[in-house]
Amino acid sequence: MGSSRSDILCFLVLCASFLVPASCRSNSHGALFIFGDSFYDAGNNIYLNTNIPKLNIFPYGETYFKHPTGRASDGRLIPDFISEFAKLQLIPLYLQPGNHHFTDGVNFASGGAGALVETNQGLIMDLKTQLSNFKNMEKQLRQKLGASEVKTLLSTAVYIFSIGTNDYLVPVTSNSTVLQSYSKKEYVKMVIGNITTVIQEIYKIGGRKFGLSKLLPLGCPPISRALEIVRTGGSGCMEEVTVLAKLHNRALPKALKELKSQLKGCTYSIFDAYTAGTAIFNNPSKYGFEEVKMACCGSGPLRASITCGQKVYQLCDNVSEYFFFDGIHPTEKANYQFAKLMWDGSPEIVKPYNLKTLFEK
Numbered sequence: 001m002g003s004s005r006s007d008i009l010c011f012l013v014l015c016a017s018f019l020v021p022a023s024c025r026s027n028s029h030g031a032l033f034i035f036g037d038s039f040y041d042a043g044n045n046i047y048l049n050t051n052i053p054k055l056n057i058f059p060y061g062e063t064y065f066k067h068p069t070g071r072a073s074d075g076r077l078i079p080d081f082i083s084e085f086a087k088l089q090l091i092p093l094y095l096q097p098g099n100h101h102f103t104d105g106v107n108f109a110s111g112g113a114g115a116l117v118e119t120n121q122g123l124i125m126d127l128k129t130q131l132s133n134f135k136n137m138e139k140q141l142r143q144k145l146g147a148s149e150v151k152t153l154l155s156t157a158v159y160i161f162s163i164g165t166n167d168y169l170v171p172v173t174s175n176s177t178v179l180q181s182y183s184k185k186e187y188v189k190m191v192i193g194n195i196t197t198v199i200q201e202i203y204k205i206g207g208r209k210f211g212l213s214k215l216l217p218l219g220c221p222p223i224s225r226a227l228e229i230v231r232t233g234g235s236g237c238m239e240e241v242t243v244l245a246k247l248h249n250r251a252l253p254k255a256l257k258e259l260k261s262q263l264k265g266c267t268y269s270i271f272d273a274y275t276a277g278t279a280i281f282n283n284p285s286k287y288g289f290e291e292v293k294m295a296c297c298g299s300g301p302l303r304a305s306i307t308c309g310q311k312v313y314q315l316c317d318n319v320s321e322y323f324f325f326d327g328i329h330p331t332e333k334a335n336y337q338f339a340k341l342m343w344d345g346s347p348e349i350v351k352p353y354n355l356k357t358l359f360e361k
């Protein structure tokens with residue numbers, strides 16, 4: 001799309017001067033490397049040989065792509081919008097077969113992933129595996145482009161993460177006992193500690209700009225509300241898991257602030273998805289939504305069971321009215337609103353920098 005003209009320019013420069021067109025590749029916008037869970041996975045999981053449910057089934061993808069892509073939404077995800085705002089092409093998947101064009105970035109995310117290896121272990125690529133895939137890619141790139149060019153590519157790139165949701169939601173919704181083996185504070189500390197380690201490792205290889213998000217109030221997606229109905233007969237959000245999200249959200253900025261003081265030249269952005277989500281859940285119509293409690297696609301109470309596209313499910317008439325496409329994953333419309341705030345939102349919602357500023361720095 002947008003890069004065809006610069007490709008031609010690179011070609012001309014190459015032919016005219018026999019120089020390696022480094023200036024062409026390190027264009028005005030840095031690359032985008034994507035890590036995390038189903039909020040960011042644009043289809044890697046399709047290629048995994050595990051029993052994790054694959055989301056390349058209709059009606060996932062119906063709105064924008066007109067076919068399922070493995071994205072957990074009716075259309076685009078946040079990273080799709082970020083790459084568009086940054087004037088990059090759609091970022092290729094790490095696991096996609098065929099020739100890779102890595103220089104605009106790579107998507108390493110895997111639906112179901114957590115920061116802890118125990119979260120959905122054996123089913124997905126956890127954050128550590130995503131990191132080793134990133135290291136692998138870096139080696140390949142170095143052979144192709146040379147060390148100094150890769151260094152430039154990595155240091156001007158932005159690294160975005162969506163991680164943590166599954167570390168809290170999976171144990172609570174599966175009634176696992178893992179949360180009883182730790183205090184809430186200890187558990188959160190492990191999650192944050194593992195995120196911190198991955199950022200440090202990427203920094204060592206040359207990464208400098210990191211974009212993270214706080215977690216949504218995790219008790220409020222349909223899947224949590226439905227569990228609350230079953231467990232207590234209540235009709236609200238499930239406090240038990242929102243409490244964990246709040247602890248996580250308090251610890252994350254502290255950890256990043258400390259990292260920045262240790263790692264020279266490191267900058268970051270934190271998007272406050274908790275505040276943004278709460279604002280929408282409390283006043284849906286202000287943001288153009290009519291339904292924020294029930295999923296558009298799925299089955300059971302609130303259509304919260306993630307059976308969308310399987311044998312028996314219901315699909316809403318008008319997806320534009322909904323915040324959640326299935327029991328946990330936002331619609332394209334919701335993803336767009338969040339991506340826009342991450343990109344050029346004000347410091348009340350994204351700080352210390354928004355992603356636009358991070359790309360330009």
Ligand SMILES: *[C@@H]1O[C@H](CO)[C@@H](O)[C@H](O)[C@H]1NC(C)=O
Nearest residue numbers: 173174175176177227230231
């Ligand atoms: C969850 O586990 C507790 C004890 O481990 C048990 O009492 C409860 O019935 C379980 N709930 C569900 C929904 O499985």
Ligand SMILES: *[C@@H]1O[C@H](CO)[C@@H](O)[C@H](O)[C@H]1NC(C)=O
Nearest residue numbers: 116117118189190193194197
């Ligand atoms: C990372 O998580 C593991 C559990 O998966 C834990 O044992 C370890 O202490 C954590 N690392 C940090 C630095 O917190």
Ligand SMILES: *[C@@H]1O[C@H](CO)[C@@H](O)[C@H](O)[C@H]1NC(C)=O
Nearest residue numbers: 288289290318319320321322
């Ligand atoms: C679908 O919902 C959106 C948002 O509420 C509304 O603007 C649009 O007119 C609706 N479309 C139909 C066909 O009802």
